[in-house]
Amino acid sequence: MEDGPLKKKLQSCSEMEMKPTAWSISHRGGGTLQFPEETYENIMAGTRMGAGIQECDVVFTKDLALVCRHAQCDLHTTTNVLAVPALAAKCTTPFTPYNKTSGAAATAKCCTSDFTLPELNTLCSKMDGFNPNATTVKEYIDGTPGYRTDLYAKGCSKILELREYIEIVDKLGLKFTPELKTPEVPMPFQNTAYTQEVYAQHMIDVFKTAGIAPERVYPQSFLYADVLYWLKHEPKFAKQAVLLDESADFGPMEDSVANLTMYAKDGVKIVAPPLPYLVELDKKTGEIVPSAYAKRAKELGMDIITWSLERSGWLADGSKGGYYYESIGEGIKSEGDVFRLLHVLAQQVGVIGVFSDWSSTVTYYANCFGLVF
Incomplete structure (x- = not known):
């Protein structure tokens, strides 16, 4: 990192006792840089690195069991x-x-x-x-x-079943963020009664059967209809439902910003766009600053979670961080810039959590700046 107040502050925390925090959210387990994703070993690695919320991406099998895989296919x-x-x-x-x-x-x-x-x-x-x-x-x-x-x-x-993931995370005393993955096969599945709505309910029912309190669960989906279903049929779990938003990958960012008004009106409390939606470079100073998307979400009183840190590979290899840094790529100079990004997300955007493939980075920042909850 370049010398400055942020580097000095981070260095001052090097001997701190690091504690788990819900600000640090595992992505596919949280140890994904070194462990196969969505596995017991990955979950344990992410937990050792302080992830306070553990993810399971939920998909269904041929015999309609629910398992943890990042994508159905x-x-x-x-x-x-x-x-x-x-x-x-x-x-x-x-x-x-x-x-x-x-x-x-x-x-x-x-x-x-x-x-x-x-x-x-x-x-x-x-x-x-x-x-x-x-x-x-x-x-x-x-x-x-x-x-x-x-x-x-x-x-x-x-491969973990959803119920096995719940048992593991429950014993660890952590929170859950199951993501209902968008099916890559026609629904209803094989022309049965297994519709998208049944699938969405099935995931919640596994948590209810396991006796998990709704306040420990952050159900996620990229499909707006899934979140609306939970808001209507599972309001206790929907209080922390997360709408994953990648709409600006397929249309103008202005439309994605405008859609936030509808989401808030419909009762969505938490929106989760990828990292580049939330930041941009100031045209005069070149510093990382909050984007129009981030500002509008906060104006509407919405909480923000973002994804996914440590997924881009090297930052200083000429790629400028790739997709996850594309809105600030011209300002990326070194590996330490990951902390510059985190600092803006925490102090200016005000995100309530960050998904990461290597949970220790987010955990370290959160502990150093008192974001332990």
């Missing part, structure tokens, strides 16, 4: 399913190798809805990634990004 990049011929044959799209003649990338698509829960229980999780130039399954699976590591992925981390 990511098994080909997050597990060894392609290396198990009997199961690989059931994937939505079988493995197709890289075509040297056409230059077409290697592909595959394996979904939780392709398999029953007992079948998924035989799989081993791995670090998320794939090799688009692979000519064999082994090469395809071996695609972990260089800024992560396979060091702690040598064993066989199992």
Whole structure:
């Protein structure tokens, strides 16, 4: 970091006793830089790093069990399913190798809805990634990004059921943020009674069956209809429902800012856009400052959560942080700029939590600045 008050303050906290905080929210477990995501091992790593809220991305299986996966159709990049011929044959799209003649990338698509829960229980999780130039399954699976590591992925981390995740996090005394992932198959599923609404209710019912108090749960979804459903049918859980908002990825930011008025009117209390929606560079000073989106959300009295820190790889490798820093990319100079961003999010935007793939960074900042709750 460049010398200055922020660096001095952060250095002064180096010997502090760090405590868990709900301001530090695990992304896919919170230890995702080094551990397979959505696994017991990842949850424990994120917890050791102080994440006070643990995430489970919720998807359904062929036999309608709920499990933790970041996407319904990511098994080909997050597990060894392609290396198990009997199961690989059931994937939505079988493995197709890289075509040297056409230059077409290697592909595959394996979904939780392709398999029953007992079948998924035989799989081993791995670090998320794939090799688009692979000519064999082994090469395809071996695609972990260089800024992560396979060091702690040598064993066989199992896929967690939603109920198992609840048991683990409950015993740890932490809070929960389950995300109802948008289905990648037509709903109702296989022309049954399993509609989107049933799916949304199913997730909440698992928490109710486990006896989890609503105030410990932050249910999330990118689908506005899911949040509206919870507001109508599960008002106690909906008090902390989180609307994940990536609408400006598909349309003008001005429209996303305007939509906040509707969200607030409909009763949404917490909105969660990605990091670049909330900040921009001051045209005169070049400093990181709150965006129009951030200002409008606060004007409407909405709380803000954001995602996802430590997901961009290196900041000073010429990429300027990639997607998660695109609104401030021209101001990114060093790895320490992650703390400049956090400082603005905390002190000027006023976010109530930050998702991270490496929870210790957010935890350290939160403890240093008294954001422990």
